[in-house]
Structures are given as structure tokens and as C-alpha cells.
Amino acid sequence: MSKKIDERIPQNSGEGANFKNYYGIQSPWNKIYSYQDALHYASRFESVLSAAATQALRIIVPDYEERAQLMCEEASARLYTTGVYYGDDDGFGIHPFMCGQFSGALIGDKGDDALLMCGRCQDFGSYRAEKELDVCDWDICGSELCRTTTMSLQGQARATAERHRKRPDIDYMMVEAKGCGDRHCRIIAESREKYPAPPHALWESFGPAVTDDLKKDTAEEDCVSESMMFREECDYHFVNGTNTETDSSNQMVNMSTGASLYILPAIAETVKRGIVTRKQADHILKCVLEAAGKAMFGERYAIKACRDWLGVPSSIGEDGRIMGGLIEMLLQSLVCDYKVEAFNAKEVILVIDRGGLEITGTKDVPESHLWMWQGMVKTLVNTQWSLWEEDSPDRKMRIKIAKKIDKFM
Numbered sequence: 001m002s003k004k005i006d007e008r009i010p011q012n013s014g015e016g017a018n019f020k021n022y023y024g025i026q027s028p029w030n031k032i033y034s035y036q037d038a039l040h041y042a043s044r045f046e047s048v049l050s051a052a053a054t055q056a057l058r059i060i061v062p063d064y065e066e067r068a069q070l071m072c073e074e075a076s077a078r079l080y081t082t083g084v085y086y087g088d089d090d091g092f093g094i095h096p097f098m099c100g101q102f103s104g105a106l107i108g109d110k111g112d113d114a115l116l117m118c119g120r121c122q123d124f125g126s127y128r129a130e131k132e133l134d135v136c137d138w139d140i141c142g143s144e145l146c147r148t149t150t151m152s153l154q155g156q157a158r159a160t161a162e163r164h165r166k167r168p169d170i171d172y173m174m175v176e177a178k179g180c181g182d183r184h185c186r187i188i189a190e191s192r193e194k195y196p197a198p199p200h201a202l203w204e205s206f207g208p209a210v211t212d213d214l215k216k217d218t219a220e221e222d223c224v225s226e227s228m229m230f231r232e233e234c235d236y237h238f239v240n241g242t243n244t245e246t247d248s249s250n251q252m253v254n255m256s257t258g259a260s261l262y263i264l265p266a267i268a269e270t271v272k273r274g275i276v277t278r279k280q281a282d283h284i285l286k287c288v289l290e291a292a293g294k295a296m297f298g299e300r301y302a303i304k305a306c307r308d309w310l311g312v313p314s315s316i317g318e319d320g321r322i323m324g325g326l327i328e329m330l331l332q333s334l335v336c337d338y339k340v341e342a343f344n345a346k347e348v349i350l351v352i353d354r355g356g357l358e359i360t361g362t363k364d365v366p367e368s369h370l371w372m373w374q375g376m377v378k379t380l381v382n383t384q385w386s387l388w389e390e391d392s393p394d395r396k397m398r399i400k401i402a403k404k405i406d407k408f409m
Helices: 035-060 064-086 101-114 137-141 143-162 258-272 278-296 300-310 321-333 365-380
Strands: 024-026 032-034 119-124 128-133 171-176 185-190 237-239 245-247 338-343 347-353 385-389 396-403
Touching: 024 035, 024 321, 032 035, 035 064, 035 137, 035 143, 035 258, 035 278, 035 321, 035 365, 064 143, 064 258, 101 119, 101 128, 101 143, 101 185, 101 237, 137 143, 137 258, 143 171, 143 185, 143 258, 258 278, 258 365, 278 365, 300 321, 300 365, 321 338, 321 347, 321 365, 321 396, 365 385, 365 396
Parallel strands: none
Antiparallel strands: 024 032, 119 128, 128 185, 171 185, 237 245, 338 347, 347 396, 385 396
16 A cells, blocks of 8 residues: 555455455454445435435525426426437336336336335336335435425326327326335326326326225235345345346446435436526535534444444554545445545545436535535544545545645535
């Protein structure tokens, strides 16, 4: 190791010995976690960031109906356009003879399981589809996100249908949502030809469904807690009703989140519509995310738990290596390339690939992480320490963690 980087066990330590290889992430202090643990860690962190970003959007657009309608319009239009130009029927098991909007539900089913939102399809046909979720890390964001995800699925279903022969449209409705306190998330999609109902605004994408009596509720003791790729009964593969099969190696790389898929694009839409300027939006988002970051380690036991999780030795006191190590664990979990330029008691410098954080092309994702990390370092370490971006190369985000006095912070 260079003088700027503390000694650490190489990640390929033991290579060539008669040990089995395991896939996972490794802290700077040789604490190793499995691929499964890494995905759950990243999912929860990104969900917390998403919940904070939602609070920023609530400040920008205080009225619930206006905010939910804006989110639904933006997501439905964007996912429809994505589906038109980048449709992947084979990848979702949508066969050439299938037609109509019900086949769009296959996209939601595979996407849910990949993002650890495990559950089951309860019905799947030309006139009705039903999907039930037992787990959703995004539930802490709130009900307007539940509405938005439903309408993004509607947009994808429209795009899918347009690539095939004309058949009845179906209306996607969320009739239960964990973000509202329900035990399950449940989407029921119905053909209004067969199951007539009064028209509704785009944001009113909640139930009840006309076919509510056909709903199939899974008892709590029969619910699942892991995606198919982590369950023995599924042979550790995701397999849907049309025999599309994937394993964990390609199910969940570069995790999309509520923030990158729906919330940050909605904030960008408020700028586009002139509700706020980009400067105002960034100021609100920065303030909320910094506060959320500080809250993560506001209690002393959270600091101890984090140190134990990372394997930080007791010889290391309050310094930036703890924050740097935690960021490294997240970047590894997100399969985001980075380089360690410095890692010692005086400073930590990480050079991060922006593209690895811009998961779905949302440009605000790297800055959102930066702002949240800026808050986290103040409580995980102490207020003498700061985190900022400095001298970033093209397409990179070079962050520095060091002691800093700032009278206007």
C-alpha cells in the first residue's frame, strides 16, 4: 500500500489456496458479507435515501393531489417511451403470440423480484392480472410513490401492447399498498370492457377493484421474505409463468431505487414545469438529505453498530476512515467502480465512477448520495470532519473526507 493508504488485506487474499470462492463485499478491515447481504444492505440504504428525497418533493409541491398527479404523469410517459424504444420482450418472457396490455405485467413481476420485492402472481390473463407483494423496502417512502409505480407499469404495458396485435386494454390499480399500512402490496389490472368502472384521474390509481371478490390473499404465515433467487424451493432462480428464467448473477446488478426511478425524475419535472428553479430544487434536496444523513447516526448505539458491522478496530478513534469504509461497502454493493486515492487517519479520498451511481440515467443520483454522506459524517464521526467533492475528473466524483473548519456551514 502507498503511504497515503493504510494497510488492508487484499480482496484476493487466499487466491490459489484450497479455499472455496465466495461472492460478496469486503470492508477495509477485512469484514466480508455475502452477495445476498450486500443486496439487502444497498436496497435499504437506497430506500432511506428515497424516503428523504420524497420529503424534499413534498416541500416543493405541498399539495398531495398535485404532487401525485405530477409523479404519475412523468413516470407513465417516461416508462412508456422507454418501453417503445427499448422494449425487451424476450427478456421478460413476452411471447410473439401474446397481445394486449396484460403482458406488461410480466415486466413488473420480474422487476419486483429483482429489487427484493418478493411475492407472487395470483392471476394472469387477457382481462385480469393480479400481483401480490409480501416485501417492499420502498414502503417507507409513502403512498404517492405507490401510485406512481402503478402508473409506470401502466406506461410499460401500453408500450408492450403497441408492439403486438390489438387486444383489450387493462386498467392497472393498486388496491393494497404497504406504503399505506396494508399487509401486502397488491396490483389488480382489469379490462374495462369486461369489468366496467367509472373513469378516474391518473393519480387515482388506487382501488377498490371491480373484481375484488376474486382477490387471493396469502395468509401471513405463508408469506415469503426473500426473492426467488435466494430461495431453495425455487432452485435459486427467478422463473415466471412463461418460463423466463434468471439467476442471481443478472437479477440485481446496479440497483434501481425509488429515488432514481421516480422521485428525482419528478423533482426534475418540477424544474421543467417552472414550479421551482434548479437552484431551488437542489437547495431543498441538499438540506433534507443532509438532515437525513445526520439522523442515521444521531444515536450513539448506531455508531457502535456501524463500527462493529465494518469491523473497525478499537485502535481507530473518531476519524474519516469509518465514513470512507462505509461508503466503500455501499459502492461495492451497487457494483459501482471506485478508486481509493487516500485512506489514512488524516484524510480519505475516493474517486467514484458517476455512471455507476447514475443507475437509470438520472443525473441527480450522485449528488444525492454526496449530500446524504455530508450529513452522515457529522454524526458517524464528529463535526470536525467534513465530506466534499474536490477536483473531480471527467465523469468521476472525487470525494474527500477530512477535518475542515467552515464558519458558514
